[in-house]
Amino acid sequence: MSMTHPRVGRARERVLTVRGIGKRFGAVRALTDVDFWVNEGEVVALVGDNGAGKSTLVKVLAGVHSPDAGVIEFDGESVHIDTPADAQELGIATVFQDLALCDNLDVVANLWLGQELVSGSTLDEVDMEERTWTLLRELSAKIPSVRVPVASLSGGQRQTVAIARSLIGDPRIIILDEPTAALGVAQTAEVLNLIERLRERGHGVILISHNMADVMAVADRVVVLRLGRNNGVYNVADITSETLIAAITGAVDFPIGRRMPEPRAAESPADSAVGGAEIIRMPSARRSRGREDDA
Amino acid sequence: MTAAGDRAGAVDPRDDKLLSTQGIRGALDGLATRIRGGDLGAAPVIIGLAVIWAVFQALNPVFLSSENLVNLTMQCAAIGTITLGVVLVLLLGEIDLSVGSVSGLAAAVLAVTFVQFQWNLVLALVAATVAGFLVGLLYGFLYTRFGVPSFVITLAGLLGFLGLQLWVLGDNGTINLPIDSWIVQFAQQMFLPPWLSYVGAVLTAGAYAWVRIRHARRRSAANLVSQSYREIALRSTVLVVFLLAAAWYLNLWRGVGVMFLFFLALVVIMNFALTRTRWGRAVYAVGGSVEAARRAGIRVDRIYLSVFALCSTLAAVGGILAASRLSAVSQSSGAGDTNLNAIAAAVIGGASLFGGRGSAFSAVLGIVVIQSISSGLTLLNLDSSVRFMITGVVLVLAVIVDSISRRTRAASGRA
Numbered sequence: 001m002s003m004t005h006p007r008v009g010r011a012r013e014r015v016l017t018v019r020g021i022g023k024r025f026g027a028v029r030a031l032t033d034v035d036f037w038v039n040e041g042e043v044v045a046l047v048g049d050n051g052a053g054k055s056t057l058v059k060v061l062a063g064v065h066s067p068d069a070g071v072i073e074f075d076g077e078s079v080h081i082d083t084p085a086d087a088q089e090l091g092i093a094t095v096f097q098d099l100a101l102c103d104n105l106d107v108v109a110n111l112w113l114g115q116e117l118v119s120g121s122t123l124d125e126v127d128m129e130e131r132t133w134t135l136l137r138e139l140s141a142k143i144p145s146v147r148v149p150v151a152s153l154s155g156g157q158r159q160t161v162a163i164a165r166s167l168i169g170d171p172r173i174i175i176l177d178e179p180t181a182a183l184g185v186a187q188t189a190e191v192l193n194l195i196e197r198l199r200e201r202g203h204g205v206i207l208i209s210h211n212m213a214d215v216m217a218v219a220d221r222v223v224v225l226r227l228g229r230n231n232g233v234y235n236v237a238d239i240t241s242e243t244l245i246a247a248i249t250g251a252v253d254f255p256i257g258r259r260m261p262e263p264r265a266a267e268s269p270a271d272s273a274v275g276g277a278e279i280i281r282m283p284s285a286r287r288s289r290g291r292e293d294d295a
Numbered sequence: 296m297t298a299a300g301d302r303a304g305a306v307d308p309r310d311d312k313l314l315s316t317q318g319i320r321g322a323l324d325g326l327a328t329r330i331r332g333g334d335l336g337a338a339p340v341i342i343g344l345a346v347i348w349a350v351f352q353a354l355n356p357v358f359l360s361s362e363n364l365v366n367l368t369m370q371c372a373a374i375g376t377i378t379l380g381v382v383l384v385l386l387l388g389e390i391d392l393s394v395g396s397v398s399g400l401a402a403a404v405l406a407v408t409f410v411q412f413q414w415n416l417v418l419a420l421v422a423a424t425v426a427g428f429l430v431g432l433l434y435g436f437l438y439t440r441f442g443v444p445s446f447v448i449t450l451a452g453l454l455g456f457l458g459l460q461l462w463v464l465g466d467n468g469t470i471n472l473p474i475d476s477w478i479v480q481f482a483q484q485m486f487l488p489p490w491l492s493y494v495g496a497v498l499t500a501g502a503y504a505w506v507r508i509r510h511a512r513r514r515s516a517a518n519l520v521s522q523s524y525r526e527i528a529l530r531s532t533v534l535v536v537f538l539l540a541a542a543w544y545l546n547l548w549r550g551v552g553v554m555f556l557f558f559l560a561l562v563v564i565m566n567f568a569l570t571r572t573r574w575g576r577a578v579y580a581v582g583g584s585v586e587a588a589r590r591a592g593i594r595v596d597r598i599y600l601s602v603f604a605l606c607s608t609l610a611a612v613g614g615i616l617a618a619s620r621l622s623a624v625s626q627s628s629g630a631g632d633t634n635l636n637a638i639a640a641a642v643i644g645g646a647s648l649f650g651g652r653g654s655a656f657s658a659v660l661g662i663v664v665i666q667s668i669s670s671g672l673t674l675l676n677l678d679s680s681v682r683f684m685i686t687g688v689v690l691v692l693a694v695i696v697d698s699i700s701r702r703t704r705a706a707s708g709r710a
Binding site: 084088100101102103105113115116127 | 513514518519571573576577579582586587588591593704705
């Protein structure tokens with residue numbers, strides 16, 4: 001894709017860091033020693049085959065599951081995310097695949113559901129509608145009317161409403177679970193544009209997708225999971241989908257483990273001091289190097 | 296087009312993907328589109344009501360006499376109050392089959408405490424209402440704690456509270472409420488003096504117009520699409536003409552019953568709670584999708600609890616009104632067709648059995664249809680067997696309309 005410029009480089013503050021996350025369900029090790037991080041204004045794609053642990057990782061971050069091992073750091077401080085409410089309070093918003101919209105309510109009602117604005121004790125519809133328009137315009141979203149039931153919207157528009165709703169609490173991180181699955185070409189483009197808007201607004205975006213074209217089009221960085229383990233972290237600017245698919249399927253079991261591109265390391269001393277050490281490592285190399293870093 | 300200038304701020308009218316309705320013409324067009332899309336609203340009920348009234352008037356000219364209509368309003372009040380509660384439960388997609396028994400229980404508590412124990416009337420009324428409230432809390436607890444379907448809980452309640460009613464009444468089959476007590480006066484004898492009914496009609500329409508205008512001003516100040524003053528004036532005029540005409544016609548006989556006004560006031564209050572408060576929004580959300588509501592941080596259990604409690608409380612109030620109107624409480628209070636009429640009225644009025652659709656005004660429309668049928672058939676001297684059968688048919692028709700419009704909505708994307 002041609003629009004790589006805004007994605008590479010530019011120092012962004014690290015928001016979320018996950019180290020050595022492990023999660024078991026009975027005898028199944030869904031996640032083993034997974035590392036992961038997100039910066040402000042960065043789109044991180046999380047890819048992997050079915051059963052690679054993407055959903056589990058997302059659920060850990062969303063507070064649906066609590067991890068058995070590992071550390072989650074938010075703004076440099078170690079945090080525990082035990083419930084969805086904890087995640088929301090921290091500023092991690094999740095848009096699950098089923099969107100969870102109320103079909104019988106209109107766009108405004110869905111957007112503000114559970115956090116309605118009130119004046120006195122009655123709903124402040126005018127204020128809510130005004131802010132809805134502002135938000136939708138910022139996202140350049142095309143919604144025919146904010147007063148129609150969401151059932152009458154197209155798949156892409158519903159996805160837009162769900163994403164816009166996640167922005168209501170002004171989260172730092174937005175997790176999108178398969179936002180383009182089951183969408184048509186035009187609608188997919190709409191959602192991808194929306195993701196670009198989110199990045200421009202400075203949100204960290206975690207994008208889960210099976211669609212390599214979407215990932216290559218919109219992500220800054222790709223984190224590959226395979227069988228519950230990290231299988232490489234790549235900069236989108238310098239890989240091809242073939243490499244990615246190889247990493248996903250395990251054809252490259254000893255992934256290139258390319259470092260982040262040089263501009264990144266050079267961009268700011270502060271960033272490399274914090275993040276430089278953890279930038280992309282080969283799974284095999286991680287052990288030794290990881291120890292040094294943590295120590 | 297008074298507000299046309301302000302409109303462009305929120306909606307760009309040139310974008311043909313955007314829907315915007317402008318003025319009265321636009322409002323009518325929008326209505327037609329909605330109806331074609333299966334969002335029938337009150338249209339089928341109003342058409343049905345017109346047909347029913349026309350048929351009964353043709354069969355018996357007394358039907359539309361002001362005397363019969365005054366009686367009709369008074370009959371509506373008691374069961375209508377129960378219906379209002381049923382509408383709430385239906386909004387959640389649940390059901391309460393025991394409203395009849397609960398209304399009977401409340402009537403029995405009222406009679407026993409007021410007449411036999413000689414309690415103060417207010418105290419007796421409170422006791423009866425609280426009985427209903429407690430029943431609702433029990434339902435809500437069973438539903439939220441154990442996840443028993445409301446259908447089963449309230450079916451058990453139907454039997455259980457009928458038994459409790461019989462036990463409360465004890466050996467004496469019928470207890471008469473003293474005619475001179477104010478609750479019986481309220482239900483039987485209190486009518487607005489004609490001048491007050493006209494003043495009330497004008498004030499109501501005035502209040503409606505004032506609320507609308509204030510709303511429109513705020514919206515146009517915020518650059519949102521707002522109702523034009525012309526449309527507001529038209530709506531308010533229609534409303535005031537309708538209210539004045541209704542008051543005038545009822546005043547030809549005894550006038551506007553205070554109990555009927557009490558029922559209407561309850562409906563207006565409930566409509567306000569449903570459309571203008573966070574609680575009401577949560578009720579619709581839970582009815583639309585429980586999971587979405589839960590994830591949005593709504594305390595779903597509390598919504599269920601509050602709605603079940605409100606429904607049973609309203610059933611108790613309806614039972615009190617019915618008992619007062621008859622000035623007697625017997626073992627058959629709240630039995631027979633009370634239950635089914637209340638539920639049928641809610642469905643006929645437009646509260647969907649599938650949850651999330653309907654409004655407080657469904658209760659008014661539905662109960663007027665049900666009581667019109669029952670009153671018309673009584674005037675024709677038809678047996679109650681026929682009445683039951685016809686009410687049953689009407690209920691099935693209403694549910695069919697509900698299901699078909701639901702399917703049409705799904706097809707045209709209006710869920």
